[in-house]
Amino acid sequence: MHGYDHKRIEKKWQKVWQQQRQYEAKDASPKKKFYALIEFPYPSGEGLHVGHPRPYIGMDIIARKRRMEGYNVLYPIGWDAFGLPTENYAVKTGIHPALVTKRNTKNFKRQIQMLAISFDWSREINTTDPSYYKWTQWMFLLFFKKGLAYKKKMPINWCLSCRIGLANEEVVDGTCERCGGETERREKEQWMLAITKYADRLDKDLDMVDYPSRIKAQQRNWIGKSNGSLIKFSIFNFQFSKKEEKIEEVEVFTTRPDTLFGVTYLVLSPEHPVLKNIESRISNLEEVRKYQNEAKRKTEIERTGGEKEKTGVELKGIKAINPANQDEIPIWIADYVLSDYGTGAIMAVPAHDVRDFQFISGKGLPLIEVIDTTTFKLGPISTGKGWPYTGTGKLINSGEFSGMDSEEAKKKITEFVGGKIVTTYKLRDWVFSRQRYWGEPIPVIHCERCGTVPVPEKDLPVKLPEVKNYAPTDTGESPLAAIESWVNVKCPKCKGPARRETDTMPNWAGSSWYYIAYCISENLKSQLPISKQFPSSKIQKKLKHWLPVDWYNGGMEHTTLHLLYSRFWHKFLYDCGLVPTLEPYAKRTSHGLILAEGGEKMSKSKGNVVNPDAVVKSYGADSLRVYEMFMGPFEQAISWNTDSLIGSRRFLERVWKVGFRIKDLGFKKKEISSPEPQSAPLTALLHHTIKKVGEDIELLKFNTALSSLMILLNAFEREASVSLSMYKTFLKLLAPFAPHMAEEVWANLGSRKSIHLEPWPAYEEKALTDTPVTIIAQVNGKTRGSFETSRGRSKEELGAATLALPSVKKWLDGKEVRDVIVVQDRLVNVVVS
């Protein structure tokens, strides 16, 4: 018998599978389809680290199981290759990002292929490929033509010394990551996609998909649908504390119009547009200006977060009037109010809102209770005890509305002051511009006469030109702006002089529709116009076959951006009649990150990255696969530990040995004539394992599936003889986890056909229930003994058997038996006193 030589085996079978095109999906097949999807990787220069393949292996196990269950499986992969790291590398080295991408992709592909993930490589796509981004650009123009892409002034991070725009990630504590200099937020015209138009459907349609509740909850909270009222407050000029003429109106959004009588001040965001109109009336304008400038420096998290005291400046010389009771109330600006949520202005009710309550401390602002808290345990807030009461209840101190319930008062008070009941969303429109090189050029042309003109379809793709310098320009424009020959074009409409848009797209663009691209990958390269191709029956037939994605696994960190963006993109395409389903992904799950040994995130800068190359070389791909699935719950983050890996390798070596033991004993012949009898407990264990592995895979509980395979193998080793058919069943269950090992042993046992094309084993219910059960005997909830018996014994029998146990009896001495609680087939608890 020769030993388990992973190098020989793995190379051999990878070649065979590739030659037989075993994992390529068929666009037309009588089998039921299954579309498995993982988030396609960003091919970074550091190469694959051991964290990357975790989700690929997990979905691979599911895909392999589905094939064995008779499905036509599509499990594709590609490259999400636009992005900052490659661009920054290009800025540093001057090497073209396309070359860097090519190099990185090649390395990633080699590394992924050595793990034998059953990807359909014939459908490989790359977002940076002009034949791919031609479609991305075409879809952008569709958004533009439908009025969902527009330009708007938005703040960007600006480094004052580098004089370039920065990504949020490049700003650390308000300073530039590159030079350490100060940054500020500066307004710039940006392309936007109107995702908020789809906010309601993105929220509501979560009901139709199978996502874990934590993902639905995060998306719903991100969309932040809330029902409330818009209420107008008049602003008056005040001279020497005397009310003069009305100068403006400010509309606030509130979810709690029932607390309107408790408003003690108004807060505007420091950027609120009304400030410009009234600044001549503000007596402390200088102080206000200073505060506005400080707010510019802060990030949103700094503004809304932190335990620090909430800051603000009162606008002196003006006051607002509470429309409910005509009270004169002060107006403040404060950075805890954001300009792009609601109306950028709030009515503050410190008695019933946590942030408002925090804000008044030290500022001498009053608090008026308008919800009756005396009926609760809390006690009245005015006594200074505890937090503000943010719940609903009966109104007090609210004029004619006192005594009314919050819910009714919301409507009535809004009506009373002439307000409007509205629905708002926290979700903001999608900033779609980047002033960067390595992204899809936004395909529009700016003409002095015709305005913004889309690039005609025949001129797509708008390819990225060669540039010398990849860094953004010091005017904040993309490096593309410096290429005069590329920028200056004729207007497609009037043929007059015009300039190309120089912004590029974020890399969420290409990843918003890549799962569609896999279905039609061969069509992407066609020279036919997309507007003819996409709606054609040829493509629609494929999309109808494959969509929606049946199971999409990805990182929890993509829940609110990528996952939401692509759902939006898909719904838009659906509205255009281009895709057949309302939702792109029928089911979504997520995996936990693999962290470095210390529990930190793996990163090049920390120098704690574990490369799979070395692991595969010394332990083999199957060992790595088994370890990554065994190391802990798939959905949770977990630290890498090379020491533990040996257990997975040992497991596979023992599988190998048992295989050879069986073969040497000559079971092969016996199996053909008749199945050998096996011990009943082993048969029961086998069927239990079939059930457990099958169910665990569906629940992503790969760790316990492997654990049960290990338990079965341990039993095989203890048993004097194990039948070939039993062992073969074990191999089939192992095949999705360790495809090379399973295939090699399978072939050694005399099979010609691949084990991965075998049917998935089924278990017999009878074999499971034939086994005896252990009944736990407790006295007052403490375990005092146990006994074995057959399944299905009556409560009386079990109770009597328990009371007869000597280990139980001794605890009953001098006590009175009050109750005997029996849990069928499991436990008896004797209650005594």
Next chain:
RNA sequence: GCCGAGGUGACGGAAUUGGUAGACGUACGAGACUUAAAAUCUCGAGACCGUAAGGUCGUGUGGGUUCGAUUCCCACCCUCGGCACCA
């Protein structure tokens, strides 16, 4: 701060979703094999008291519900993910 997830032996984790806490694996200890080491195989092991039989305690902390709580409820502490230009 807000939203989401989590906290169990030396370590990764398991526990049929309210019913024997610690499966499986790593590391560790003892033994077998070996001239020896490695590898492999067998056995042991939550903590404390006890020679043992056995007992007490034990799932981040404090309280509650229950015959019975890692699991349910309340309060608190800590760790991780996201917060819109990293992907």
